[in-house]
Amino acid sequence: MKGFRKSVLSLMLVVVFLGVACAAAYAAPSDLKAPPEQSQAYKEAGIESLQYLQDWGCDLTSGGGGYINISAFTRAYxxxxxxxxxxxxxxxxxxxxxxxxxxxxxxxxxxxxxGVKGLQVLGGYYYRTRAEHSLTNDGITEPATPARSYSTSIYIN
Known part of the structure; x- marks a missing residue:
């Protein structure tokens, strides 16, 4: 009878251990380090003169419940x-x-x-958007390397 109890107890401990290990493996990382530029949105473009490209940007907003909306725009003169x-x-x-x-x-x-996109994302992470922007007119592509924009980042529970 004692041997049976030990076997059952050992089996229960193994099941509990595996359950905890599996839950930890599939959970979002709880010790996720925050991004360094967490709340900074910014834009980049090459040093060449921009004859046509006027403005550009992107954005990310939380809709709650793991839903987000992301968007980008490019404007010419x-x-x-x-x-x-x-x-x-x-x-x-x-x-x-x-x-x-x-x-x-x-x-x-x-x-x-x-453009705007509505998405559902996995909680427990920081998200942001980035976008590339360019245009072509009379055979001239501007800028030569696409301009870039970055949104602020947000943490989704």
Whole structure:
């Protein structure tokens, strides 16, 4: 009888241990280090003169319950042949931003393009958006390397 109790107790301990280990493996990291520029949105462009590109940017807002809305826009001073914004969703892995997905938004013979995406994301992480922006007019692509924008980051519970 004593041997049976020990076997049952040992089996119960193994089951509890495996349950805790599996839960920890699938849970979001609780010790996730915050990104260094957590609340800074910014834009970048090359040093070349911008004849057509007027403004650009991206944004991320929380809708609650793990839902987010991300958006990007590109604006030219005048109608151009082609204008685009490529929107990226990024997640912080504790040491760097990782692209999860991207969506292109393009328009022709106009001065503006924008795009919005509603998504549900996994809680327990920091998220942000980044976007690349460029346009082409009369065979000139501006800027030569796409301009970039970055949103503020937010933590999703």
């Amino acid at each position: 005048q109608d151009v042949d082609y204008i685009m914004a490529r929107l990226y969703l990024q997640r912080w892995n504790g040491s760097s931003w990782v692209d999860l997905a991207s969506w292109p938004y393009e328009n022709y013979n106009t001065s503006y393009v924008s």
